[in-house]
Amino acid sequence: MSNTSENPNPSSSSAKITLKTSDNELFEVEEAVAMKFCTVKQYFEDEKDNDVAARGSSTVIPLPNVHSAVLARLISYCKKLPQSNAVADNHEEEETKKKERKQYGTPGDLVDLISAANYLDFKEGLEFFNQALADHIQNKSVEYVRKFFGIKGDFEPHEEEKYREEYAWAFEGVDED
Amino acid sequence: MLSCKSLLSQTINKKRKKNKSKNKNKNSSTRFSKKHNLVSKKQNYEEEEEDCEEGFNFKTSAAPSHTHGVQPLGNLYINPGSINSRNTGLGNLQTLTDELVLDILGLLGGTHLGVLATVSKSFYVFTNHEPLWRNLVLENMNAGFLYNGSWKSTYVAACYPSFDVSSVDVSGLRVRDFYSDYLFQSWLCANLEMKPEWLQRDNIIRRKGISVEDFVLNFEEPNKPVLLEGCLDNWVALQNWDRDYLLQLCGDVQFAVGPVDMKLQEYFRYADQVMEERPLYLFDPKFAEKVPKLGSEYEVPVYFREDLFGVLGNERPDYRWIIMGPAGSGSSFHIDPNSTSAWNAVIRGSKKWILFPPDVVPPGVHPSPDGAEVACPVSIIEWFMNFYGATKNWEKKPIECICKAGEVIFVPNGWWHLVINLEESIAITQNFVSRRNLLNVLDFLKHPNANALVSGTRDRVNLHDKFKNAIETSFPGTVDQLVQKAEEKKAQQKQSFWDSVTDSKVGAFKFSF
Numbered sequence: 001m002s003n004t005s006e007n008p009n010p011s012s013s014s015a016k017i018t019l020k021t022s023d024n025e026l027f028e029v030e031e032a033v034a035m036k037f038c039t040v041k042q043y044f045e046d047e048k049d050n051d052v053a054a055r056g057s058s059t060v061i062p063l064p065n066v067h068s069a070v071l072a073r074l075i076s077y078c079k080k081l082p083q084s085n086a087v088a089d090n091h092e093e094e095e096t097k098k099k100e101r102k103q104y105g106t107p108g109d110l111v112d113l114i115s116a117a118n119y120l121d122f123k124e125g126l127e128f129f130n131q132a133l134a135d136h137i138q139n140k141s142v143e144y145v146r147k148f149f150g151i152k153g154d155f156e157p158h159e160e161e162k163y164r165e166e167y168a169w170a171f172e173g174v175d176e177d
Numbered sequence: 178m179l180s181c182k183s184l185l186s187q188t189i190n191k192k193r194k195k196n197k198s199k200n201k202n203k204n205s206s207t208r209f210s211k212k213h214n215l216v217s218k219k220q221n222y223e224e225e226e227e228d229c230e231e232g233f234n235f236k237t238s239a240a241p242s243h244t245h246g247v248q249p250l251g252n253l254y255i256n257p258g259s260i261n262s263r264n265t266g267l268g269n270l271q272t273l274t275d276e277l278v279l280d281i282l283g284l285l286g287g288t289h290l291g292v293l294a295t296v297s298k299s300f301y302v303f304t305n306h307e308p309l310w311r312n313l314v315l316e317n318m319n320a321g322f323l324y325n326g327s328w329k330s331t332y333v334a335a336c337y338p339s340f341d342v343s344s345v346d347v348s349g350l351r352v353r354d355f356y357s358d359y360l361f362q363s364w365l366c367a368n369l370e371m372k373p374e375w376l377q378r379d380n381i382i383r384r385k386g387i388s389v390e391d392f393v394l395n396f397e398e399p400n401k402p403v404l405l406e407g408c409l410d411n412w413v414a415l416q417n418w419d420r421d422y423l424l425q426l427c428g429d430v431q432f433a434v435g436p437v438d439m440k441l442q443e444y445f446r447y448a449d450q451v452m453e454e455r456p457l458y459l460f461d462p463k464f465a466e467k468v469p470k471l472g473s474e475y476e477v478p479v480y481f482r483e484d485l486f487g488v489l490g491n492e493r494p495d496y497r498w499i500i501m502g503p504a505g506s507g508s509s510f511h512i513d514p515n516s517t518s519a520w521n522a523v524i525r526g527s528k529k530w531i532l533f534p535p536d537v538v539p540p541g542v543h544p545s546p547d548g549a550e551v552a553c554p555v556s557i558i559e560w561f562m563n564f565y566g567a568t569k570n571w572e573k574k575p576i577e578c579i580c581k582a583g584e585v586i587f588v589p590n591g592w593w594h595l596v597i598n599l600e601e602s603i604a605i606t607q608n609f610v611s612r613r614n615l616l617n618v619l620d621f622l623k624h625p626n627a628n629a630l631v632s633g634t635r636d637r638v639n640l641h642d643k644f645k646n647a648i649e650t651s652f653p654g655t656v657d658q659l660v661q662k663a664e665e666k667k668a669q670q671k672q673s674f675w676d677s678v679t680d681s682k683v684g685a686f687k688f689s690f
Binding site for chain 2: 107108111114115118130131133134137138139140141142145146149150151152153154155159160163164167168169170171172174
């Protein structure tokens, strides 16, 4: 462990960090954005301790579990993040948030974003995308959910009937497809 | 996480079959006679001794919770050719970890979960994860609930009274080829019996009939735990407090149970049926105000009569609790609030204690730097499974004991402790400040983060000043005296250290006192 106080290159607000995705794409992002990903932050701080950061912006942080397409979306999401992180306190705000969440389309995309946010330990993003996915299946019919996630029902017909009976109480408020 | 999961799984599966018929017999005998719980448990230990060396034993005090056939992931690799129906039934979601799938399901209401259960077998298993329903019940029914065999049917019974809940859970789907470590371990932790080897170590100092001076000099002053026998002999509570008595006295009274309030009779109903990893614990600081008779049927043991927070009158932080809980309930590692010391008297049942001194953080525990938060992410049973073994070879071994009915344990301030009830237990605990820890407590309250750390009082900010002033008024000069004494002691220690160093340099032998 070297002495960090001797580091000649203290990070400034305009500093950039380079992230390398699973498909070997390089992303140069602002430090403020990259630091939202705790996994990156941890890596960066460990490197700093090891005096690697002293060599300047040549540090490349590898993200072997994140594809470039997903990272690009995560970064653009980060840039749009509202400054205040206050919880929506009125109905209108909640509706806007819901609309915002709706933009993140297909379940496949959302699952990728959730996995990446989880790997990067990006808490705000994880909460947001989890909620976006939950919004999609709230109040939906069984058939809708199966289609949405690409699931083939694996109950025998008589089983399915039995379970529908067991859960009859749940089927009152389901939306039309 | 369980480290040798896949290895274990085979033994466990074998054992599950083996224990099944046995469990059934035991259920019928234990369920109807709660009072004989202790006896039957003891028999269990003896009967199952031969089983112990190979794996784990399962709880027999209530019906085992449903596994739906979930197996640990390791089993997938030893069953060649099998597919994981967890994945096929999740579709696009299959790449997410079990924890993430459950996080997403945790954002949904009960009806949505109910609909999702019929999407596929995999969804059925995930949406039946009991902690999801427990959260729904605790979030939505803070005025109490009637526990009904499982959290799911408790929820349905409360929200859809017209629905016949007897048909909930009856089908109990069993899925073939469903492999998931998280769900399996969760089920395992909910159903495990404490292993006898976790209970063996007993290295606490026990004392009977010592004088108060002896206690102060040898335990309170040096801040060391001790188990005191025979000092509750005159407690009416020790004779009277059993279920029947308490139900008659206050069965309708609501007590604090985790995040909710529950009538005592409803809590017992829950405690009789519960089979989960973290059973709800009745822990009420206002019991003596609610039921004055409870307060009058015990008295503070003679060793703990000095109670300096008493000078604050009604403004004192919470300081006494009645504690009740079924086998398996308890508290994971923590340090008591406000740097107070505590005593805990067992009236019924028995508790396993593990204590670490203030300078030794228990394995698996990660306190934040300012001490504001103690993150012990694992449950008690998971701690035993994954961390207890690590302490075996530690130089600073924890202090351990089983505290039985009629016994009192002294928990010195700053000590980490974990407590688990080995059978249904009733206890009284009090936290206190005496002259021996007054300076500690004042220091703690002065801490810049004190308003975040100080617990059990409404007026957190001024507690330090209020307390110090009240002490000055009631016991003028005490704080100064204690500070002076502490400084003298410090100086003395330094001096004797210096003496010893110079002595060794000179090479002469000399006693330095």
